[in-house]
Amino acid sequence: MESKPFFRFLFFFFAIAFLLLFTWTHLPYAPPPNVTTLLDCASNSPWCTSKNRFQSKQPSITKIPRATATTRPRHESAAPRHPVDPLTIQEFNKVRTILSSHALFKSSKNYALHSVVLEEPDKDLVLQWTKGQPLFPRIASVIARANGESHVLTVNLETNEVNVLNTAPPTGYPMMTIEDMTSATWAPLSNAKFNRTIIERGVNLDDVACLPISLGWFGENEENRRLIKVQCYSMKDTANFYMRPIEGLTVLLDLDTKEVVEISDTGRAIPVPKATNTDYRYSEQKIQQELNLINPISIEQPKGPSFVIEDEHLVKWANWEFHLKPDPRAGVVVSRAKVRDPDSGVMRDVMYKGFTSELFVPYMDPTDAWYFKTYMDAGEYGFGLQAMPLDPLNDCPRNAYYMDGVFAAGDGVPYVRSNMICVFESYTGDIGWRHSESPITGMEIKEVRPKVTLVVRMAASVANYDYIVDWEFQTDGLIRIKVGLSGILMVKGTTYENMNQVEAQEHLFGTLLSENVIGVIHDHYITFYLDMDTDGSDNSFVKVNIQRQDTSPGESPRKSYLKAVRNVAKTEKDAQVQLKLYDPSEFHVINPTKKTRVGNPVGYKVVPGGSAASLLDHEDPPQRRGAFTNNQIWVTPYNKSEQWAGGLFVYQSQGEDTLAVWSDRDRSIENKDIVLWYTLGFHHIPCQEDFPIMPTVSSSFDLKPVNFFESNPILRIPPNVEKDLPVCKPAGSA
Amino acid sequence: MESKPFFRFLFFFFAIAFLLLFTWTHLPYAPPPNVTTLLDCASNSPWCTSKNRFQSKQPSITKIPRATATTRPRHESAAPRHPVDPLTIQEFNKVRTILSSHALFKSSKNYALHSVVLEEPDKDLVLQWTKGQPLFPRIASVIARANGESHVLTVNLETNEVNVLNTAPPTGYPMMTIEDMTSATWAPLSNAKFNRTIIERGVNLDDVACLPISLGWFGENEENRRLIKVQCYSMKDTANFYMRPIEGLTVLLDLDTKEVVEISDTGRAIPVPKATNTDYRYSEQKIQQELNLINPISIEQPKGPSFVIEDEHLVKWANWEFHLKPDPRAGVVVSRAKVRDPDSGVMRDVMYKGFTSELFVPYMDPTDAWYFKTYMDAGEYGFGLQAMPLDPLNDCPRNAYYMDGVFAAGDGVPYVRSNMICVFESYTGDIGWRHSESPITGMEIKEVRPKVTLVVRMAASVANYDYIVDWEFQTDGLIRIKVGLSGILMVKGTTYENMNQVEAQEHLFGTLLSENVIGVIHDHYITFYLDMDTDGSDNSFVKVNIQRQDTSPGESPRKSYLKAVRNVAKTEKDAQVQLKLYDPSEFHVINPTKKTRVGNPVGYKVVPGGSAASLLDHEDPPQRRGAFTNNQIWVTPYNKSEQWAGGLFVYQSQGEDTLAVWSDRDRSIENKDIVLWYTLGFHHIPCQEDFPIMPTVSSSFDLKPVNFFESNPILRIPPNVEKDLPVCKPAGSA
Structure with missing residues (x-):
């Protein structure tokens, strides 16, 4: 009994040691002789499994929409065509070559590039650029660790010039690399004490799966070194190891050296929950016939989709046009969104740039193994890095177009x-607008227009959780930004098997989901950067406050009514908005210099939704770091360096570089190029339906034209008529 | 110039007089010789145009889903098959026959039936009933006016017994009949002063369209007679007469006698806005080619839909089953909603009955022609009476099934x-649940399930406004209740043509939408009756309060966390809920006697959305009548007589019979058969995009299982696979 695990451990240990050694020796930086080899990925990058590695032939699962003008070129030969196009493979390789001979890295035995993305040209240049003009010099923005220091640099791809900037904030570290995360999950297994503990818990070492858990920042003894906590699970008899925590066992690890700093084990008395009913894979289900009751259903467009994607990144659909690109930190970046004016035919600016700036996911359990779980998924893990390949027909409907991301390891x-x-048109059966005349008026009118929208989607799997982010464009000018939460809960092991053993539910810090499994209460905040350019860059933020006005005696049979009072925000503090249900406002971003025919300033409003607010103590360390959730809405003057709501270096940061800090500078924001920030919030008290995998919960907010158009911009769209609709047959009968 | 309008007026006058006389003489109550004649409708019912009248052949626009087991029988021969099935044509005729010989009506020269609906059997009987058992005695509930009095009666269709109940509330009148509304719109034209005013405003009498506007209740001089206010518009050169108000002209009318009581004219200086750009009909548009940019798109199910409708009213789809019926006041009534337990296969109760109980739409202008506009659309106009025939392919997608309503004039x-x-399956491309494993864990997993839902829809056109009400059933047990607002604004004429003429926008009471047109600020509240029977009738309402808990010094590196504290509501006042963003709660309806395997009480929660709250003075007359909007959530003990949140007799009521009054009795609600009430609220500050017809704005709330199931109920649904999906061709190419 005792010897077998020991041999297994030995074998394992040497295997890991060999792997580490192999990896180490494979960190040379001269480019391999040809691009294709490169794209086969270095063996040390776990992203480069056979599934993820570049395929020079078209991936068979990707269906190119029939009407799309362009087909996807081979990534090796891709060239930028728009000023904000992401770096190409050739450009990534050039960055790598240039840096490998730079003093900073040449002298470093062990460096890593934590972020390599395009340094976008200045906004005014991009705004002036039109198709056909030459591109601006392409510059890469690089965040790297070398010799134990973080560096922010730019690499000019025309001049080969490397510029080392002194913009690293006082605290915090760059986003982890995938290699950081992967090596952290293996590192504990090289610690004998850890392995002993695992075995004592009754888990075989070869059944262990570990997760790298960012540890936030909680004071001095966690400063000045890059740390991570690792917790582990048993994956015996289930793919859903998340439901089998080895509770209370936390390994504190140095991320740079992979040294185990400390092992805390407070869960010896807690059994590892059973695997029963935890696997969610279709192949593992005992399928009951009656659950398969839905006939095939599909969104069909036999004449093809109505959008085209020009030059790989420019999406044109109905009255919309925008630039779309993947980003390792933000996920999806939408730039230069413009909508066509139905009267003039002119494309009018709506938003210069919009993306998921940061997430904040604090768990609500103050005990040793849980207090630190206060994830900031974009700045710590890379929201785009975690965006997995979408599953055609299930993640996106049949008519979807798929866009690849190209990132650097x-x-x-x-x-x-x-x-x-993915990009697809959605038709839910919903109504764009309608009116029937009542027979009271004697008029026979029934005018109804269907609603078709364009959805841009990605899904990030940040370990257990899955975030689905949709940018939905409507022909009436509305942009809906929706976040769906699915995936798997982060659960806690417990000795309890039934609520009748529990004295007070609050002491669970959550809900008993199954025997020995607690779903811990947590919040989700997703903060969006929205650089609105409402019909031009200089805008003002106006709170249109809905106030009760009491009438004077004798003025009216009414005692009260509501009036709208407009307040233009002069400075940032005027625009720090905590939503109030009983003192409501609309929030407009207007162009004070442009008016409609009858004299209203043209505008867009943010229509809140998913407005759960963070209720933690503002001085609580996680809330200081996540202070960008102190308000649902903020407005800042445009500043190229203020894009990441939790700061540029979020990992272990202390909160000195957040949106809250910038906004407290209280700069002028009236009739200026301004950025709107909106935070979608969710409180999540888990319930048994979330076990073993959560049905999607969604929330959204809207950016909606308000006196932007002279009148209803979809007045003239045609109704559906039978003769235009497709003719379909069941599969197999054609 | 002068004589032509006069002759036109004379002709008009005599035409009306003749029509009234004809109508009068056509109020005998012996049934005509055969049913078909009856269904051709009395000529005095404007509902019975050729479009609305019964068609004994299948209406050609209605497409019966291929997989539906039943086809729609001829309405003449329809027979009830379920205890809550609506009255049939034969039953309506029997009620009419019985009443025509009843003393109350025989003696009345002028009576009207304001409501004839099924008196549902007692709930305990319905709960015991199973298919195959005989139905309970069919009883009609009738609300009538006779001899200037309102009466509530029941008519037993087996025994022919008529029971006159003394349940009429102290104030208020029944819902208007369609005949009330129609005659009110014509009545002012028989008043010479009115006609003179119209002509003075430059509007030809034959271009006048008038609307019957409920006047609320504002004090003594409006009591003891049934009154209505009428305002008029010019329909010259547009179908959208709503945009051409003859501002400030209000006719106060006696609804019973049609006598003009008072004419108020405060708008002589205000021009009638021009017709330019107001017509929304497709036939009137100058179509620009570029707006027609969306290729045909459709939800396709070539194997047919997955639902069946048994016995005309029982909808069965996937794991859901519910009874569905049209109602003249509520619109759509969903009864006996049950969901199948995926483990036991048993159909479990969720909701006994749910419907739109009342609407409250106060406008925010205290001036003479506007202060009284505080509509309660269900109790005043009949939300179901105003539900017009849906437009196939536009109001509902191609795969929809259509259900008719049968009402009494x-x-x-x-x-x-x-x-x-309409009833249809919707597939938006959304995701039921998903999880991808990150390569960090080395597991190759991508499991995603598509989301398909079942939607029940109606659209009520209450004069200008259109309300789209959706009941959406999801396979994960969630019911989403969504209200969409579209149609046409109620606008106000003004002398202003541009905002540069306006000193303070608040004095507009709204937004200048076009030259001489103001969109007046207003609210919409839609209150739903939700008789939840969570796994049985006796339930409790639990507020699960999310509270910040500060940690003790030294307890944790965290200063604070959130905990969930459960409070069971003992009495109604404990369940009067004003939502609070910064003191949030979940709101569960649990069955305290049923627990999950691990001991959580089974429950459903109401997930708020569209939570705008009424901010009017509680003592303002409209808010007293609309006091059911003082809270977003209420819970009352089940009481058959408490179904209409604004009271049984809403018209001109003074608010003594509202949900707020019932709830203040503070009855016990713990472990009792309880009813949940939820109010969806919207503040609407109009914008130019709402002119001349509004793009749909929607809000929704959810009823969601919370520890109702042991685990995710859709764990075992299959993913989409290409081979099951339809094969489609563009129209015309097949």
Whole structure:
């Protein structure tokens, strides 16, 4: 009994040691002789499994919409065509070559590139650029660790010039590389005490799966070194190891050296929950016939979709046009969104740039193994890095177009994340607008227009949780930004098997979901950066406050009514908005210099939704770091360096570089180029339906034209008529 | 110039007089010789145009889903098959016959039936009933006006017994009949002063369209007679007369006698806005080619839909089953909603009955022609009466099934409202649940399930406004209740043509939408009756309060966390809920006697959305009548007589019979058969995009299982696979 695990451990230990050694020796930085080899990925990048590695032939699962003018070129030969196009494979390789001979990295035995993305040209240049003009010099923005220091640099791809900037904030570290995360999950297994503990818990070492858990920041003894906590699970008899925590066992690890700093074990008395009913894979289900009751259903467009994607990134659909690109940190970046004016035919600016800036996911359990779980998924893990290839027909409907991401691994080698974003038209059967005349008036009128929208989607799997982010464009000018939460809960082991053993439910810090399994209460905040350019860059933020006005005696049979009072925000503090149900406002971003025919300023409003607010103590360390959730809405003057709501270096940061800090500078924001920030919030008290995998919960907010158009912009769209609709047959009968 | 209008007026006058006389003489109550004649409708019912009248052949626009087991029988021969099935044509005729010989009506020269619906059997009987058992005695509930009095009666269709109940509330009148509304719109034209005013405003009498506007209740001089206010518009050169108000002209009318009580004219200086750009009909558009940019798109199910409708009213789809019927006041009534337990296969109770109980739409202008506009659309106009036939392919997608309503006109004659409700499966491309494993864990997993839902829809056109009400059933047990607002704004004429003429926008009471047109600020509240029977009738209401808990010094590196504290509501006042963003709760309806395997009480929660709250003074007369909007959530003990949140007799009521009054009795609600009430609220500050017809704005709330199932109920649904999906061709190419 005792010897077998020991041999297994020995074998394992040497296997890991060999792997580490192999990895180490494979960190040279001269580019391999040809691009294709490069794209086969360095063996040290786990992203480069056979599934993720670049395929020079078209991936068979990707269906190119029939009407799309362009077909996807081979990534090796892709060239930028728009000023904000992402770096290409050739550009990534050039960055890698240039940096490998730079003093900073040449002298470093162990460096890593934590982020390599395009340094976008200045906004005014991009705004002036039109198709056909030459591109601006392409510059890469690089965040790297070398010799134990973080560096922010730019690499000019025309001049080969490297510029080392002194913009690293006082605290915090760059986003982890995938290699950081992967090596952290293996590192504990090289610690004998850890392995002993695992075995004592009755888990075989070869059944252990570990997760790298960012540890936030909680004071001095966690400063000045890059740390991570690792917790582990048993994956015996289930793919859903998340439901089998080895509770209370936390390994504190140095991320740079992979040294185990501390092992805390507070869960010896807690059994590892059973695997029963935890697997969610279709192949593992005992299928009951009656659950399969839905006949095939599909959104069909036999004449093809109505959008085209020009030059790989420019999406044109109905009255919309925008630039779309994958980003390792933000996921999806929408730029230069413009909508066509139905009267003039002119494309009018709506939003210069919009993306998921940061997430904040604090768990609500103050005990040793849980207090630190206060994830900031974009700045710590890379929201785009975690966006897995979408599953055609299930993640997106049949008519979807798929866009790949091209990112750099920690060693600078580019790799392709295929099918990372999908674009499709959605038709739910909903109504764009309608009116029937009542027979009271004697008029026979029934005018109804269907609603068709364009959805841009990605789905990030940040370990257990899955975030689905949709940008939905409507022909009436509305943009809906929706976040769906699915995936798997982060659960806690417990000795309890039934609520009748529990004295007070609050002491669970959550809900008993199954025997020995607690779903811990947590919040989700997703903060969006929205650089609105409402019909031009200089805008003002106006709170249109809905106030009760009491009438004077004798003025009216009414005692009260509501009036709208407009307040233009002069400075940032005027625009720090906590939503109030009983003192409501609309929130407009207007162009004060442009008016409609009858004199209203043209505008867009943010229509809140998913407005759960963070209720933690503002001085609580996680809330200081997540202070960008102190308000649902903020407005800042445009500043190229203020894009990441939790700060540029979020990992272990202390909160000195957040949106809250910037906004407290209280700069002028009236009739200026301004950025709107909106935070979608969710409180999540888990319930048994979330076990073993959660049905999707969604919330959304809207950006909606308000006196932007002279009148209803979809007045003239045609109704559906039978003769235009497709003729379909069941599969197999054609 | 002068004589032509006069002759036109004379002709008009005599035409009206003749029509009234003709109508009068056509109020006998002996049934005509055969049913078909009856269904051709009395000529005095404007509902019975050729479009609305019963068609004994299948209406050609209605497509019966291929997989539906039943086809729609001819309405003449329809027979009830379920205890809560609506009255049939034969039953309506029997009610009419019985009443025509009843003393109350025989003696009345001028009576009208304001409501004839099924008196549902007692709930305990319905709960015991199973298919195959005989039905309970069919009883009609009738609300009538006779001899200037309102009466509530029941008519037993087996025994012919008529029971006159003394349940009429102290104030208020029944819902208007369609005949009330129609005659009110014509009545002012018989008043010379009115006609003179119209002509003075430059509007030809034959271009006048008038609307019957409920006047609320504002004090003594409006009591003891049934009154209405009428305002008029010019329909010259547009179908959208709503945009051409003859501002400030208000006719106060006696609804019973049609006598003009008072004419108020405060708008002589205000021009009638021009017709330019107001017509929304497709036939009137100058179509620009570029707007027609969306290729045909459709939800296709070539194997047919997955639902069946048994016995005309029982909808069965996937794991859901519910009874569906049209109602003249509520619109759509969903009864006996049950969901199948995926483990036991048993159908479990969720909701006994749910419907739109009342609407409250106060406008925010205290001036003479506007202060009284505080509509309560269900109790005043009949939300179901105003539900027009849906437009196939536009109101509902191609795969929809249409259900007709059968209602009684004021004279008791039944008529068919065809295609009043549609039922369809919706697939938006959304995701039921998903999880991808990150390569960090080395597991290759991508499991995603598509989301398909079942939607029940109606669209009520209450004069200008259109309300789209959806009941959406999801396979994960969630019911989403969504209200969409579209149609046409109620606008106000003004002398202003541009905002540069306006000193303070608040004095507009709204937004200048076009030259001389103001969109007045208003609210919409839609209150739903939700008789939840969570796994049985006796339930409790639990507020699960999310509270910040500060940690003790030294307890944790965290200063704070959130905990969930459960409070069971003992009495009604404990369940008067004003939502609070910064003191949030979940709201569960649990069955305290049923627990899950691990001991959580089974429950459903109401997930708020569209939570705008009424901010009017509680003592303002409209808010007293609309006091059911003082809270977003209420819970009352089940009481058959408490169904209409604004009271049984809403018209001109003073608010003594509202939900707020019932709830203040503070009855016990713990472990009792309880009813949940939820109010969806919207503040609407109009914008130019709402002119001349509004793009749909929607809000929704959810009823969601919470520890109702042991685990995710859709764990075992299959993913989409290409081979099951339809094969489609563009129209015309097949």
